[in-house]
Amino acid sequence: MIRKRLRLAVLELIAILCALVIVIPFFMILVNSFKGIREAAQFGLSLPKEWVFDNYVQVFKTGNILRGFKNSLLISGLTVFSVNLLASMAAFVIQRRDSKFVRAVFYLFVVGLIVPVSIVPTIKLMGDLAIKGSYFSLIMYYTAVLLPFSVFLLVGFMKSIPRELDEAALIEGCGFLRLYFQIILPLLITVLVTVTIVVVVSVWNDFFGPFYLMTDSTKWTIVLQIFNFVTMYSTNWGIVFAFMVMVVSPVLIIYFLLQRYIIDGLTAGSVKG
Amino acid sequence: MGKLKYPLYFLYPALAVFLLFFITPTVIGFYYSFTDWNINAKEIKFIGLANYEALFQEPRLKTALKNTLIFSASVTLLQNLFGLALALVMNEALKTRNLLRTIFFMPYVIAPLIIGYIFRAIYHPDRGILNVFLREIGLGGMARDWLNDPNIALYSIIMTDIWKVAGFSMVIYLAGLQFIPKDLTECASIDGANYWSRFRHIVFPLLAPAFTVNVLLSMISSMKVFEMVWALTEGGPGYTTEVFYTYIRAMFSSGEFGYATAVNLVLFVMVTAIGVPVLLALKKREVEM
Numbered sequence: 001m002i003r004k005r006l007r008l009a010v011l012e013l014i015a016i017l018c019a020l021v022i023v024i025p026f027f028m029i030l031v032n033s034f035k036g037i038r039e040a041a042q043f044g045l046s047l048p049k050e051w052v053f054d055n056y057v058q059v060f061k062t063g064n065i066l067r068g069f070k071n072s073l074l075i076s077g078l079t080v081f082s083v084n085l086l087a088s089m090a091a092f093v094i095q096r097r098d099s100k101f102v103r104a105v106f107y108l109f110v111v112g113l114i115v116p117v118s119i120v121p122t123i124k125l126m127g128d129l130a131i132k133g134s135y136f137s138l139i140m141y142y143t144a145v146l147l148p149f150s151v152f153l154l155v156g157f158m159k160s161i162p163r164e165l166d167e168a169a170l171i172e173g174c175g176f177l178r179l180y181f182q183i184i185l186p187l188l189i190t191v192l193v194t195v196t197i198v199v200v201v202s203v204w205n206d207f208f209g210p211f212y213l214m215t216d217s218t219k220w221t222i223v224l225q226i227f228n229f230v231t232m233y234s235t236n237w238g239i240v241f242a243f244m245v246m247v248v249s250p251v252l253i254i255y256f257l258l259q260r261y262i263i264d265g266l267t268a269g270s271v272k273g
Numbered sequence: 274m275g276k277l278k279y280p281l282y283f284l285y286p287a288l289a290v291f292l293l294f295f296i297t298p299t300v301i302g303f304y305y306s307f308t309d310w311n312i313n314a315k316e317i318k319f320i321g322l323a324n325y326e327a328l329f330q331e332p333r334l335k336t337a338l339k340n341t342l343i344f345s346a347s348v349t350l351l352q353n354l355f356g357l358a359l360a361l362v363m364n365e366a367l368k369t370r371n372l373l374r375t376i377f378f379m380p381y382v383i384a385p386l387i388i389g390y391i392f393r394a395i396y397h398p399d400r401g402i403l404n405v406f407l408r409e410i411g412l413g414g415m416a417r418d419w420l421n422d423p424n425i426a427l428y429s430i431i432m433t434d435i436w437k438v439a440g441f442s443m444v445i446y447l448a449g450l451q452f453i454p455k456d457l458t459e460c461a462s463i464d465g466a467n468y469w470s471r472f473r474h475i476v477f478p479l480l481a482p483a484f485t486v487n488v489l490l491s492m493i494s495s496m497k498v499f500e501m502v503w504a505l506t507e508g509g510p511g512y513t514t515e516v517f518y519t520y521i522r523a524m525f526s527s528g529e530f531g532y533a534t535a536v537n538l539v540l541f542v543m544v545t546a547i548g549v550p551v552l553l554a555l556k557k558r559e560v561e562m
Contacts, residue, residue, distance in 0.1 A: 144294035
C-alpha cells in the first residue's frame, strides 16, 4: 500500500514538473508584458521592478487590435457556418446513397485529407475569379481545406442514424429538405459541435492563409496583425509581449471555461476502434 | 425499401466549393509547374521540364527535402512517445489529474506563429530562460545558440513543435485507454505480469486505433509545416532549416511563380506517396476490426 502511494506521489511530481514546462513560457510573456523596454529585453521570470502598463496602451493605440479581432471573428464565424452546412448536407447523401459517383466523390474528399495546398495557383485562381483579397476568398479557401475532414467525420456519424427514420418521415409525406433540416440536422448536433471547434481552432490560429491571400491590411486577422507588429516593433519586447497576452488571453479564457467540451470535441471520432 | 433516391443536390454545394477552391488549384498547379510563369512575364510560356531540371540540380531542394523528412519523422516519433507517456501517467489516480490534462493540452489551442515568437525569446543565447536555467543548474556547458547554430536549429524547432502537440496525442491516447477494461490488466497483474509486460501484451495492442490515428495525423501535418519554422528561423541560418513551404515562400517572394509551383508539386508527390499507403492500411485494418 505504501509502495503504491509512493509510486503515485513520484508520478504526480514528474507530471507537475512537465506541466511547469508548459506553463512557464506563458508566465514569461505575462510578466514581461508589464516591464519597460530594457527590463523586458532580459526575458527573465522575475516580477517587474516597476509595473509598466503603458505597453498595453501602446498596443491599443498602434496595433489595430480591435480590427484584427473583428476580422478573425467574422472569418471564423462564416467559415464555421459554411463548413457545417456544406459538409453535413454532403455527408447525408454520401452515407445514404450508394452509387459509383457518390463513392468517387467520397474518395476525392478522403484524398483531400492528405494533399497539401497548392498555394501559388490558389492566389492566381482568386485573381482570375476577381475575388482576390476579399473576405469571401479566404472563407472559401478555408471551407475547401476543412471540408474533407468534416465530411469524413460526419459520414462516420451518419451511420449511427437509422435509415428507418428517413423512411418513416418520407412515407408521412415529408420532403428530403425537411427531412434533412428538421430530423437529420438536429441529430448531428454533437458532431457539428466537434466540427465547429476544429474549424475555430484552425481558422482563428492560422497564419498561412491570410499571409498569402489577404493583401489589404484592413482585412487582416489578429494573427497576421501580430506578425506585422513583431516585424515593426521587435526592438521593444515589452510591447510585443503585451500584444501576445492580449491575443492569447481570450483564447485561453474560452479554453479554460469550455475545456471539457473542447478536448472531448477535438478527439471525438478519433478512436472508435 | 432501400431504393430511396436521395437527391444529389445536397452533395453539389460541397463538391463545387471543394472542386473549385481545392482541386482546381492543385490541377492547374500541374500545368503551371511546366511554365516560366513569373512576376515579370507578359505571357506564360510552356517550358517543359525546365523547372524540374533546374530544381533537381538545386541543393536547396535537397535541403528542404531532407529537413522536411527529418522534421516529420522526429515529430511523429517524439510526439507519440511523449503523448503516450503522458497519457499513461494521466491514466493513474493522480489528485491533480484534471488540471494537468487541461494544462498539457493548452498549447494546442494557441497559434503556432505566437508559440514560435515566444520560443524565440526562450532560446535567446544570452538571456533566454533555457540557457539561464542550464547555467543555473551547472550545465552551462550545454547552453547553445539554439536557433543560430546550423547543427541544432532544426532540432530546436522540432522540440518547440513537440511542446505544442504532445498534449494532443496524449488526449487521443487517453481516450483509447478508456476502452481498455480494468479487469483485463488486473487479472494479468494477479497472474504476476509486471507493468512492462502488461503494457506490451495488453495495453499497447488495444491502443492500436489511437496509435494509428496519432501517427497518421502527426505524419501528414508535420510534412506540411510552415508557421513554426517561419516564426523561429524563417528557414535560416542560411538554408539550414529550410522546409518545403519556406522554400515555396522564398520562390514566391522573388516572383518565380512557376518554379514555386514545381516545388509545391514535389511536396505533393512526397506527401501522397507516404500518406496514401498509410491511409489505406488504416482503412483496411478498420474493416478487419
